[in-house]
Amino acid sequence: MRYLVLLKSEQPPTPPPPELMEAIMKLGGEATAAGALLDTAGLAPSGAGATVELTGGRLSVTDGPFAEAKELISYALYEVRSKEEAVEWAARFMKLHRDLWEGWEGVSTVLKVMGPEDFGPPAG
Amino acid sequence: MTVTDPRRVTHRAIEAVWRIESARVIAGLARLVRDVGLAEELAQDALVIALEQWLESGVPDNPGAWLMATAKHRAIDLLRRQTRYADKLEEIGRDLDARQRAEPGPDTEIEDEIGDDLLRLVFTACHPVLPPESRVALTLRLLGGLTTEEIARAFLIAEPTVAQRIVRAKRTLAAKKVEFELPAPHELADRLASVLGVIYLIFNEGYAATGGDAWTRPELCQEALRLGRILAGLAPEEPEVHGLVGLMEIQASRLRARTGPEGDPVLLLDQDRRLWDRLLIRRGLEAVGRAEALGGRFGPYALQAAIAACHARASSSQDTDWERIAALYQVLAHVSPSPVVELNRAVAVGMASGPVAGLEIVDALASERTLAAYPQLPAVRGDLLARLGRLGEARREFERAAALTRNARERALFLRRAAGPSDGTATE
Numbered sequence: 001m002r003y004l005v006l007l008k009s010e011q012p013p014t015p016p017p018p019e020l021m022e023a024i025m026k027l028g029g030e031a032t033a034a035g036a037l038l039d040t041a042g043l044a045p046s047g048a049g050a051t052v053e054l055t056g057g058r059l060s061v062t063d064g065p066f067a068e069a070k071e072l073i074s075y076a077l078y079e080v081r082s083k084e085e086a087v088e089w090a091a092r093f094m095k096l097h098r099d100l101w102e103g104w105e106g107v108s109t110v111l112k113v114m115g116p117e118d119f120g121p122p123a124g
Numbered sequence: 125m126t127v128t129d130p131r132r133v134t135h136r137a138i139e140a141v142w143r144i145e146s147a148r149v150i151a152g153l154a155r156l157v158r159d160v161g162l163a164e165e166l167a168q169d170a171l172v173i174a175l176e177q178w179l180e181s182g183v184p185d186n187p188g189a190w191l192m193a194t195a196k197h198r199a200i201d202l203l204r205r206q207t208r209y210a211d212k213l214e215e216i217g218r219d220l221d222a223r224q225r226a227e228p229g230p231d232t233e234i235e236d237e238i239g240d241d242l243l244r245l246v247f248t249a250c251h252p253v254l255p256p257e258s259r260v261a262l263t264l265r266l267l268g269g270l271t272t273e274e275i276a277r278a279f280l281i282a283e284p285t286v287a288q289r290i291v292r293a294k295r296t297l298a299a300k301k302v303e304f305e306l307p308a309p310h311e312l313a314d315r316l317a318s319v320l321g322v323i324y325l326i327f328n329e330g331y332a333a334t335g336g337d338a339w340t341r342p343e344l345c346q347e348a349l350r351l352g353r354i355l356a357g358l359a360p361e362e363p364e365v366h367g368l369v370g371l372m373e374i375q376a377s378r379l380r381a382r383t384g385p386e387g388d389p390v391l392l393l394d395q396d397r398r399l400w401d402r403l404l405i406r407r408g409l410e411a412v413g414r415a416e417a418l419g420g421r422f423g424p425y426a427l428q429a430a431i432a433a434c435h436a437r438a439s440s441s442q443d444t445d446w447e448r449i450a451a452l453y454q455v456l457a458h459v460s461p462s463p464v465v466e467l468n469r470a471v472a473v474g475m476a477s478g479p480v481a482g483l484e485i486v487d488a489l490a491s492e493r494t495l496a497a498y499p500q501l502p503a504v505r506g507d508l509l510a511r512l513g514r515l516g517e518a519r520r521e522f523e524r525a526a527a528l529t530r531n532a533r534e535r536a537l538f539l540r541r542a543a544g545p546s547d548g549t550a551t552e
Binding site: 001033036039077079087115 | 136137139140141143144185239340342343346347349350351352353354357358379380383403407
């Protein structure tokens with residue numbers, strides 16, 4: 001089953017330390033070699049993006065940056081056997097931030113992607 | 125928010141860690157103790173200790189290293205108590221010393237070493253001295269981190285049967301003195317073929333379940349895909365590995381479209397292609413590209429992947445390059461001749477050049493004894509006959525197919541084709 005992990009945090013005043021980026025690349029390599037990581041990328045600040053909103057039948061397009069304090073920083077798509085496995089990969093990712101970027105805070109959200117197992121017939 | 129028992133949460137977290145780390149731990153231990161069975165037992169012991177300790181203290185930061193260190197200590201304790209292993213102990217002692225002196229070495233070197241150990245483990249679990257069903261069980265157990273119970277459930281067989289297969293397999297490896305080594309260059313091709321065969325067997329058991337009530341078991345496909353992806357990282361120079369991964373990625377991309385709302389099978393040409401998984405198709409086509417880029421003669425998996433890629437690229441069955449598929453099947457029949465390949469070629473030729481040409485190939489297979497109990501032979505023949513308007517003969521063929529299949533869902537499909545006005549095509 002697939003899980004999408006979204007990382008959110010406040011926009012930091014400084015770029016992430018190079019050691020952290022190196023460690024993230026290494027972890028990504030491990031997760032790929034383990035056959036678990038399917039896709040991942042960083043997301044540019046919301047100033048580079050836009051929202052398309054539908055309210056009361058009317059579409060409105062607003063350019064970023066968005067008003068939210070926290071921004072989406074990156075996504076990762078895993079294929080694993082259980083939610084706990086996805087949580088474990090996300091925890092390893094967050095531990096790297098803890099160990100290599102002092103004071104940084106953020107949250108990784110682990111979301112299940114609908115897959116064949118959600119559409120299949122009842123077992124039996 | 126739901127309140128969950130924290131011990132239960134930790135327990136499941138430990139299972140996840142085990143699943144991620146176990147193959148590497150077992151592989152590393154097997155190189156030390158030179159015995160895959162013993163290595164697995166030691167790793168299991170370490171897991172038991174982890175369960176006791178981590179339930180109290182939480183999962184440590186580097187659980188893989190923790191499991192490995194704990195298991196190594198167990199190994200040394202065990203070997204110390206067995207004096208007849210004195211030589212082995214000395215060897216391990218030397219190895220450990222050398223490693224401690226070498227550490228901290230560059231990460232890449234350690235990673236390469238772990239990679240080699242994992243590759244040794246794959247080749248050992250799929251060793252030709254073992255019967256195929258034991259290779260499957262041992263691979264799922266050692267590389268997939270599955271429990272005996274999980275393997276039994278996935279293959280719809282009794283748990284003691286699986287347990288016995290694994291025990292016997294370990295005993296055979298020891299009795300035949302199978303070295304925990306990479307194959308010599310002259311046996312690499314055969315040994316690799318065995319590994320790929322085991323992974324594809326696991327995939328197919330999930331993709332077209334040969335027994336039971338469910339038509340597909342996606343979790344087995346995902347297990348096989350994961351093993352294939354790991355192997356592609358370990359042996360990136362082998363075109364057939366990328367061929368197999370490409371084949372599985374593309375076939376798996378159709379899983380959702382392959383089962384109807386009632387759990388009934390939907391054959392390739394009847395599938396709603398909008399349900400195909402674009403990410404898996406992209407990954408599959410990339411893998412096929414890697415196999416092609418490595419050059420050399422195409423092997424059976426790369427050829428099948430190229431065929432699957434033809435379907436993946438087409439937006440409809442009319443849009444499909446059937447001539448290329450028929451030509452690829454002809455090459456495949458040459459590289460890896462089998463009646464099943466010939467039957468698939470008949471389907472492709474039937475689409476490229478019309479049902480008469482397809483029927484000619486099928487009829488040449490009628491006396492093929494290995495296909496006597498194969499439900500797809502009458503199913504394909506029935507389809508070609510139906511397209512020629514020979515409906516009475518077509519019905520009898522579909523009834524035969526229904527009588528032959530062991531899968532309940534597939535039987536229902538054949539009976540439906542036998543009863544109804546025929547449309548669609550039986551491929552795959």
